[in-house]
Amino acid sequence: MSRKPHLKQPSLLDYFTAPDGCVGEFGWICGFSADAAFINQAADNFTTQSAAQRAAAGQISLALMLDPSQPALLPTAIPGVAHLPLQDLSRKPFRLLHAKVALLGFRDAATADRHVLRLVVSTGNWTRQTVEESLDLAWCIDLEVAADAEDDAVSRADMCAAQALFAWLLDLHDTRLLDADTPLSGREAADRVDHWIARCNRSPRVRPRLLDTRSRSLLKQIIDGLEREGGVARNHLCMGSGFYEAATARKGGTALPTLPHKVVKRLKATQVLAPRARVDLYVNPQACQAIAGAVDQLGQDPDHPIRVRAAAAPAAVFGPDSQRTLHAKFLFSSNRSKTTGACNSAWLYLGSGNLTTAGLLSAASPAAGNLEAGILVFPDGLVWEKGHDPSRWIENLLPIGGDVVGDLPALQPGDPWAPPPPQHVAAPIAYLVWTADGRLTRPDPTAGDVEVLDEAGTPCAIAADGYTWSGPAPRVVRVRWVVGADTHLAWVPVIDAHGRVAATPLPAIDLDHAWTQLAAFPRLPEEEEGEGEGDPGILPDDPRDGPDRRTPPTLGTGTAIRQMMMLIEQIAARQTDVEAGDWTRWCNRVEQSLFQARQCPAVACFAQMQLNPLSPLHAAAFRPAFAEDDTTAAGRHYEHTLRRIALAWGTHDYAALEGTQ
Numbered sequence: 001m002s003r004k005p006h007l008k009q010p011s012l013l014d015y016f017t018a019p020d021g022c023v024g025e026f027g028w029i030c031g032f033s034a035d036a037a038f039i040n041q042a043a044d045n046f047t048t049q050s051a052a053q054r055a056a057a058g059q060i061s062l063a064l065m066l067d068p069s070q071p072a073l074l075p076t077a078i079p080g081v082a083h084l085p086l087q088d089l090s091r092k093p094f095r096l097l098h099a100k101v102a103l104l105g106f107r108d109a110a111t112a113d114r115h116v117l118r119l120v121v122s123t124g125n126w127t128r129q130t131v132e133e134s135l136d137l138a139w140c141i142d143l144e145v146a147a148d149a150e151d152d153a154v155s156r157a158d159m160c161a162a163q164a165l166f167a168w169l170l171d172l173h174d175t176r177l178l179d180a181d182t183p184l185s186g187r188e189a190a191d192r193v194d195h196w197i198a199r200c201n202r203s204p205r206v207r208p209r210l211l212d213t214r215s216r217s218l219l220k221q222i223i224d225g226l227e228r229e230g231g232v233a234r235n236h237l238c239m240g241s242g243f244y245e246a247a248t249a250r251k252g253g254t255a256l257p258t259l260p261h262k263v264v265k266r267l268k269a270t271q272v273l274a275p276r277a278r279v280d281l282y283v284n285p286q287a288c289q290a291i292a293g294a295v296d297q298l299g300q301d302p303d304h305p306i307r308v309r310a311a312a313a314p315a316a317v318f319g320p321d322s323q324r325t326l327h328a329k330f331l332f333s334s335n336r337s338k339t340t341g342a343c344n345s346a347w348l349y350l351g352s353g354n355l356t357t358a359g360l361l362s363a364a365s366p367a368a369g370n371l372e373a374g375i376l377v378f379p380d381g382l383v384w385e386k387g388h389d390p391s392r393w394i395e396n397l398l399p400i401g402g403d404v405v406g407d408l409p410a411l412q413p414g415d416p417w418a419p420p421p422p423q424h425v426a427a428p429i430a431y432l433v434w435t436a437d438g439r440l441t442r443p444d445p446t447a448g449d450v451e452v453l454d455e456a457g458t459p460c461a462i463a464a465d466g467y468t469w470s471g472p473a474p475r476v477v478r479v480r481w482v483v484g485a486d487t488h489l490a491w492v493p494v495i496d497a498h499g500r501v502a503a504t505p506l507p508a509i510d511l512d513h514a515w516t517q518l519a520a521f522p523r524l525p526e527e528e529e530g531e532g533e534g535d536p537g538i539l540p541d542d543p544r545d546g547p548d549r550r551t552p553p554t555l556g557t558g559t560a561i562r563q564m565m566m567l568i569e570q571i572a573a574r575q576t577d578v579e580a581g582d583w584t585r586w587c588n589r590v591e592q593s594l595f596q597a598r599q600c601p602a603v604a605c606f607a608q609m610q611l612n613p614l615s616p617l618h619a620a621a622f623r624p625a626f627a628e629d630d631t632t633a634a635g636r637h638y639e640h641t642l643r644r645i646a647l648a649w650g651t652h653d654y655a656a657l658e659g660t661q
Contacts, residue, residue: 007511010316011131013038013142015120016045018106018561022116023048023523027104028166030065030351032096032389034126036077038451039064042126045082053524055078055351060186060499063178063411064126065169067097070421075493075502076475082186082501084173084491085426091172094364096419099212099373100125103162105193109523115196117159121210121241121375123328123350134242134327135313135399137350140373147194154209156200161196161208165373168214171651176430180443181585182499185520194583211351212373213305213364218353219263221329226272232345233274234333238400239263240282240311241355242327243417244289257290257298259355263331263487265305273318273333279304282311283328287414296404308411312402316390326399329354329374334382340384347378383449427479427490432466435495441466451480475502498592506592511567512598514593518571521589522582564613572622583634587641607650614642614649 007013024046028194040051047054047061054061055076061080064073073083086092088384093493100122108114124136144157180189181661202208207228211221260281267273282296283291291308298306311326319326321378334343334350353359362369382394396403405411412546413461428448432440452467460467463517469477476491493502509517516525570592576585597603608614618639619626626635646652 010138010140012120012122012124012126012136012138013131013140014044015118016042016104018046018048019116019118019142021109022089023105023109024061025105025107025115026061026193027102028065028185028190029126030061030166030169031100031122031126031181032098032099033070034064034066034073035128036073036122038126039073039078039081039127043078049080049081049524052504053078055502056414056506057184057504057524058496059184060178060501061189063186063190065097065173066424068092068424069096069420070424072491073425074476074491079502083424084170084175084177085424086131086422087172087174087424087426088565089422092366093172093215093365094371094372095358097169098359098370099165100350101162101210101373103159103166105189105196113146117145117193117196117200119143119155119158119210120161121351122643123352123361126177130327133324135324136328137328138618141511142465142519143200144201153203153206155203156515157206159197159200159209160202160212160428161212161595162297163194165210165212165214169371172510174426174430176443177501178495180431180495180501182495182501183588184499184501185495186582188581197202207404208379209375210373211212211376213353213362213369213371216363216593217361218349218351218367218372219266219360219602222376223266223270223272226267226347226465227270227348229378231271232335233271234279234335234345234347235274235277235508236266236334236336237264237273237277237279238282238330238332238398239280239355240326240328240330240399240585241359242284243285243287243354243359244291245356246290246416257294258300259357259360260306261301261304262361263355264306267333268304277333278336280400281305281306281308282326282402283405283411284310284414285310286325287413288411292411292413296616308405309400310402310405311401312395314396316393316396316403328399332394332398332400336384341383341637343379343382343384343431343597346380347376348381349374349376349520350524351375363529387481388446409500425488427488427492429479429492430499431493431495432471432477434494436497438469438478439463439466440469440474449481453478453480472505475504482659488580498587499596500592506596508599509596510595511597511602514597515567515570517593521574521578521586534541540590557605557609560602563602564606568613569617572617572619576622576624580624580634583624583627584637587638591645593640598650600646603649603651607654610654612646612651612654612656614646617642647660 027046043054043062044050059080060082063081064081068086086565087154106116118140120140124130124134128138141155141158143152144270184478211218239260247261248403264279268328288434295308298308313322332348337344351372353372353374358368358370359372364371379640381392384394385391390396428450429442433443435441445465452459460469474494476493478489480487480489495501496503533600541571575586584613616622626632627638630636630639
């Protein structure tokens with residue numbers, strides 16, 4: 001008999017994979033912690049591009065907000081992802097940022113008419129440990145935003161609720177990098193996703209399934225939701241948590257963990273749990289805090305007896321010998337049928353809130369309540385008995401197949417935990433901009449006294465609007481500033497001359513490769529073998545090149561003209577179909593790709609003939625209607641783009657091709 005798992009459940013990483021035919025546009029992620037291994041794979045799945053491709057593109061596609069106690073994840077470690085710091089610790093309205101939510105926007109790769117929104121709520125952190133070692137849970141919904149899509153009022157309400165949560169978080173975090181003056185900063189893409197959500201038109205009569213603790217505790221919202229559903233008294237409750245509180249004094253001097261009893265008492269008081277309901281509490285036997293010494297007292301309580309059980313990884317999902325440990329937080333209740341095994345009138349909470357006062361019983365506050373998030377759903381068709389469809393068997397969906405704990409020494413309280421000190425808060429400057437003459441300019445000269453440290457840790461000389469830098473353009477730089485008696489250090493990204501954020505150097509390419517990059521728009525071309533391994537043909541940083549310009553190989557005039565005219569025709573045909581919302585990104589892609597090709601033989605040949613091969617692209621017939629001349633902002637932006645390319649090619653002062661202006 002096979003002992004391999006036979007029931008496939010999505011990994012937390014799978015929820016970042018784009019729907020069929022789609023590619024990620026922009027996404028927001030919040031959580032307590034994350035690591036580069038998980039976030040890189042999530043970004044791979046979301047963008048359908050590798051880390052090397054994202055590093056070359058320099059485009060922000062995901063924004064990450066974590067508890068300020070977590071170290072900064074730099075864009076060099078997680079290309080295409082911005083880890084936003086908290087603006088001001090004194091404004092922090094929660095004890096911990098503990099909610100684990102992702103709001104993702106996908107666009108159809110072939111048409112601008114179809115968009116998909118995805119909401120993910122997790123009990124686990126955005127880390128490799130969650131994927132490989134933990135017993136965690138996640139909930140996900142997709143909502144198609146299209147004229148002919150089926151209406152789903154509850155999902156629309158969920159998306160609007162998630163948008164409100166992230167808007168609240170963004171008000172607390174430093175978003176200056178996203179607002180930088182480049183189409184690759186992520187702001188335009190984020191605004192498009194916000195527009196898709198705005199089209200959801202949430203009805204005020206429809207309650208979202210998504211809950212958060214900005215104003216009320218999770219338990220209060222759970223009970224309110226159950227009462228709205230009709231207040232059916234269930235005969236079974238399962239509770240699980242990855243962390244519990246220390247014991248507190250109780251009547252008779254007995255030390256007991258109080259929160260499990262509070263949950264049961266409140267559910268019974270509102271008549272959504274029967275007076276003599278069976279209650280099972282699931283724990284990690286190696287780290288269950290006060291539960292470790294209170295098993296007998298919990299089980300023998302005359303008012304609310306609670307059986308303590310060890311959480312179990314479903315063998316059908318993880319195999320029979322899994323050593324995963326409980327981290328999930330959940331409440332599951334139903335009327336368990338003795339005849340059919342059905343879970344009647346079932347409801348489920350899962351989310352970030354542990355069975356602690358800060359996690360489940362409190363609204364967010366600086367000293368006592370975490371920012372938590374979860375969902376309340378009412379699933380149909382679940383069963384307890386093994387004779388049914390295994391995908392509906394509750395013990396395959398929740399980690400509740402473990403035995404009752406009877407051996408007290410087997411339980412361990414685990415190590416105590418306290419919130420660590422803050423590590424990631426906003427610097428006076430959020431980024432620096434690289435200029436061709438080797439300076440790092442400050443977008444906001446009034447941001448305060450900040451030192452930029454070179455690679456040796458020495459402060460750079462201060463220029464009029466920034467700092468001088470010796471050597472090639474850096475991807476990130478370290479800054480230092482003083483507040484009172486404290487000295488602070490942080491890394492900030494550098495935006496290069498093409499608007500790329502913390503990007504790798506651009507390699508020199510030929511016209512064929514330039515078209516490959518343009519033809520793939522809005523995506524990036526497929527990664528080539530050996531890409532990112534240190535091409536000796538890296539372009540100099542100065543668009544004017546000067547004495548560093550390499551002598552290009554010779555090319556026959558006829559061949560050069562054919563190659564160049566083919567590229568110009570391809571660009572003209574492609575850009576007339578570009579949507580208005582993608583126009584600035586298209587212009588950026590054109591400028592970057594043709595800048596990379598400035599050293600190719602065909603460009604040199606046109607410079608020798610003193611002709612500007614870009615002149616046909618000024619014609620209205622080769623431009624979309626919204627950008628066909630300089631009377632629109634889009635048209636002016638395009639003409640400025642062509643001017644900068646011509647300057648880089650050294651053809652800006654040369655004659656237009658015959659028949660063009």
